[in-house]
Amino acid sequence: MTNVMNEGDITRALRRIAHEIIERNRGSENLVVLGIPTRGAFLSARVAELISQIEGKSIRRGTLDITMFRDDLRMRAPKPLLPTEIPPGGIENTDVILVDDVFFSGRTIRAALDALGELGRPNSVQLAVLVDRGHRELPIRADFVGKNIPTSREEIVKVHLAEIDGLDEVLIEGNA
Amino acid sequence: MKRHLLSINDLTYDDAVLILDTAAELAKISDAPVKKLPTLRGRTVVNLFFEDSTRTRISFEAAAKRLSADVINFSAKGSSLSKGESLKDTALTLQAMGADAVIIRHNASGAPARLADQQWMTGSVINAGDGTHEHPTQALLDAFTIRKHLRPENKDLTGVKVSIVGDVLHSRVARSNVLLLGKLGAEITLVAPPTLLPVGVEKWPVKIAFGLDAVIADSDVVMMLRIQRERMAELFFPSEREYSRQFGLNSDRLRKIKPTALVMHPGPMNRGLEISADSADSLQSVIVEQVTNGVSVRMAVLYLLLGGAPLAAGANVESNEKVGM
Numbered sequence: 001m002t003n004v005m006n007e008g009d010i011t012r013a014l015r016r017i018a019h020e021i022i023e024r025n026r027g028s029e030n031l032v033v034l035g036i037p038t039r040g041a042f043l044s045a046r047v048a049e050l051i052s053q054i055e056g057k058s059i060r061r062g063t064l065d066i067t068m069f070r071d072d073l074r075m076r077a078p079k080p081l082l083p084t085e086i087p088p089g090g091i092e093n094t095d096v097i098l099v100d101d102v103f104f105s106g107r108t109i110r111a112a113l114d115a116l117g118e119l120g121r122p123n124s125v126q127l128a129v130l131v132d133r134g135h136r137e138l139p140i141r142a143d144f145v146g147k148n149i150p151t152s153r154e155e156i157v158k159v160h161l162a163e164i165d166g167l168d169e170v171l172i173e174g175n176a
Numbered sequence: 177m178k179r180h181l182l183s184i185n186d187l188t189y190d191d192a193v194l195i196l197d198t199a200a201e202l203a204k205i206s207d208a209p210v211k212k213l214p215t216l217r218g219r220t221v222v223n224l225f226f227e228d229s230t231r232t233r234i235s236f237e238a239a240a241k242r243l244s245a246d247v248i249n250f251s252a253k254g255s256s257l258s259k260g261e262s263l264k265d266t267a268l269t270l271q272a273m274g275a276d277a278v279i280i281r282h283n284a285s286g287a288p289a290r291l292a293d294q295q296w297m298t299g300s301v302i303n304a305g306d307g308t309h310e311h312p313t314q315a316l317l318d319a320f321t322i323r324k325h326l327r328p329e330n331k332d333l334t335g336v337k338v339s340i341v342g343d344v345l346h347s348r349v350a351r352s353n354v355l356l357l358g359k360l361g362a363e364i365t366l367v368a369p370p371t372l373l374p375v376g377v378e379k380w381p382v383k384i385a386f387g388l389d390a391v392i393a394d395s396d397v398v399m400m401l402r403i404q405r406e407r408m409a410e411l412f413f414p415s416e417r418e419y420s421r422q423f424g425l426n427s428d429r430l431r432k433i434k435p436t437a438l439v440m441h442p443g444p445m446n447r448g449l450e451i452s453a454d455s456a457d458s459l460q461s462v463i464v465e466q467v468t469n470g471v472s473v474r475m476a477v478l479y480l481l482l483g484g485a486p487l488a489a490g491a492n493v494e495s496n497e498k499v500g501m
Contacts, residue, residue, distance in 0.1 A: 065201070068215040068243075068479070078484035080194055081201035119208065 004149055005170035007162075010130065013146035014043070017128050018050035020144050025095055028052070030123065032091050033061040035099045036112055037082035042163040043130055044099035060087040064098070069111035084115075092120040097144075101159040103129035106140035131170055133157050177480055180292045180301045183310045184355035192359060193331050196320050198476035199469070205242070206472060215483055216245035219276040224266070225304070226252045226282045231443055231467055232304050232314070236279050239474035245482070248275070263287060267296035275299045277482055285309035285348075300481045308346045314442050315352035317473040319360055321466050322397055325438055334361035339391045341367040341423055342401030342450050345374050345412070349442045350401055354382055365391050367423065371412040388423050392432045399440040400425055400451045416449055426452045430460075438462050 005013070022028055028051050035044025041063040048061040065082040067073075098112055109127060116125060128144035133151045147170070151157060155174040162168050177194075178186045187195070205211060221240040223233050233249070240247045250270075252258055257266060270278055277300040280288045285307030292301040305311040319333065326336055338357055344350045344366050354364055358381050365383040366373065367390075377384065385391050392398065403419065413419045420426070425439065430452070433439070439451075439461040447453045456463060 068213045068483075073215060073483050076484060078480050081198050083201065084204060114214065118212065 002172045003169055004172055005131075005147060005168075007168040010146070010168045010170070013130065014046055015050055017144045017146060018047050018054060021047070021097055021126070021128065022051060022054060024126070024143070028055045028057070028059055030093075030095045031059055031097060032087060032094045032122075033059055033097045033099060034064045034086075034091075034116075035061075036108060037063050037065055038164065039159055039161055040098075040100035041082075042161045043101060044097075047097070047099055047128065060089070060094075062087045064112055064115055066108060066111040066115050069114045071107060071111065086119060090120050091116065091122045093123050096122040096125045097128055098125060099128045101130050101161075102157050103127075103132040103142050103145070104135055104157075106136045106138035109140050110138055130159060131157055179481065180288075180303075181312055181477060181481065182288050182292055182301065182303045184312050184315055184352050184359065186312075187356075187359075189332075189359055192316070192319070192356060195316055195473065195476045195480060196323060197331075198480060199316075199320050199472040200324070202475045202479075203469070203472040206468070211242050212244060213242060214244050215479055216240065216243040219245045219482055220274055221245045221247050221277045221279065221478065221482075222270050222273075222275040223247065223249045223251075223304075224270070224278050224280045225250065226257065226280070226287070227305070229281055229304070231470065232281065232311075235467065235470040236302075236304065236313075236474050236478075238471045239478055242471070243475055243478055243483075245276075245478070248273070263291065264294070264296055267291055267294070271297040271299075277302060277478065279304045281305045283307055302477065302481065305348050307348065308351075309348055310352045310355075311348040311442075312352050312356070313470070313474055313477060314349050315356040316477070317466060317470040318349075318353055318399065318440060318442070319356055320473050321440065321462055321469050322357075322362070322438065323360075324469070325462065326396055326436070332360040333357060336362040336396045337365070337394060338362045338397040338399060339365045339367050339385075339388075339395040340399045340401065341388055341425070343372045343403055343407075343412075344368045344377070344401065345372045346404050346407045347401045353399065354380060358382070362397075365395070367391055369413055369419070369423070388425070388429060389432075392429050393434070395433065395437055397438045397440060398425060398433060399442075400445075402442065402444060403446055403450050405446070420449055424450050424452065425455045427454050430455045430458060433460065435460075440466060443467070 033044050033048040035041035048059040052059045062085040065084045067079050067081050126143040129142045130146040132145045132148050155172050158171045160169045177191045237247050279302045281304040288301050288303040288306050340350050367385045367388055441463045
């Protein structure tokens with residue numbers, strides 16, 4: 001088991017991502033930051049908080065559960081649903097920042113794009129992830145990446161966050 | 177969770193809470209402008225109704241359609257069932273058409289269990305009311321409605337005082353509710369004339385009262401049951417007027433109930449018999465909301481039974497195995 005990011009690394013990465021999001025979107029006027037539960041939701045809350053500190057005003061944020069939109073539903077037992085909280089005003093004509101912890105096959109993000117499509121038509125959708133571990137199975141890419149971590153398929157990337165795991169760290173398990 | 181939903185006894189406490197939690201998330205979708213999820217795309221759900229029904233059939237149909245399943249409605253009238261086709265042949269037909277789930281209502285208690293146990297079909301069987309036995313999804317939507325109003329922060333219904341009033345003897349709704357609400361920690365009182373209580377009711381985990389006035393002021397939920405006129409030929413009470421005076425929810429009794437209490441009825445109502453019009457339409461009545469919640473709860477049941485991996489064809493039905501919940 002290898003520790004690839006510690007608390008300081010994660011905080012710095014999120015702070016950089018927050019700045020990049022503001023830079024790319026020329027401010028935060030039109031942003032809606034949506035996290036994919038479970039850990040993406042905590043990360044999105046942190047990113048939204050950092051953006052609002054930098055910009056000096058509050059940011060619309062929420063969570064987006066994608067369970068019902070997964071394409072692998074039939075390959076496993078049904079999972080409990082997680083909360084979807086869309087900020088008042090919806091996502092119509094906004095710039096949506098999707099936030100997730102680990103970017104892997106891209107299937108979660110495909111499902112998230114479908115879920116967004118049911119909610120409205122955003123002006124744009126951008127993707128921020130803490131870790132990009134490669135092995136995409138779909139033509140999807142991230143706009144903001146905390147850290148690129150080359151992995152083998154057999155390895156497991158674990159993100160621990162203080163909100164539920166007690167501390168911040170990113171670990172790689174398995175034959176390195 | 178088991179593969180079929182035939183009785184509340186098929187659900188563990190955790191299963192029941194999971195269904196209510198899932199329904200709570202799905203209820204939010206019903207408020208969204210687009211009410212459609214792709215989850216059950218390509219799955220076929222058959223509504224097999226041997227008995228008349230408005231809200232249960234429509235509710236299951238709406239639930240299945242919101243999850244993008246294909247729905248086939250099959251009612252006894254106008255099908256080969258009225259020509260005397262057996263349940264077995266009907267089941268084999270449905271199997272041949274590739275039904276992933278069969279929602280069955282039948283006037284004989286145990287018909288859904290027979291459909292599930294005989295291995296005529298590989299799909300899930302969901303009981304939508306069988307004879308005087310059970311109506312599990314009605315109990316689930318009642319529990320959902322009660323939890324939403326009276327225990328919004330809790331998992332279950334611990335300490336909620338529920339009075340179930342009326343024809344308990346013939347009521348599959350009452351039977352499923354006694355099992356489910358009891359499982360979730362509610363304190364249940366059955367209120368009925370002795371002739372309308374089933375044999376052995378003293379062994380049920382409930383209290384019994386023989387008049388509505390005794391319990392009305394202390395109830396958190398007053399659940400009225402329909403007097404099933406089609407089953408009243410044996411004169412279980414002297415007259416409808418006398419029944420209504422003793423057990424009906426009228427204007428006077430409505431004034432005695434707690435301000436926070438809920439008035440519930442599974443429908444269809446006999447206005448003026450078991451429930452007066454002003455009680456049915458009062459602010460405390462959640463009767464119309466029960467219908468709305470029914471769709472969310474049935475979506476949850478369909479998702480949890482059908483959303484995951486299909487069991488291997490010919491899987492042993494008896495085991496009704498737990499699929500990782």
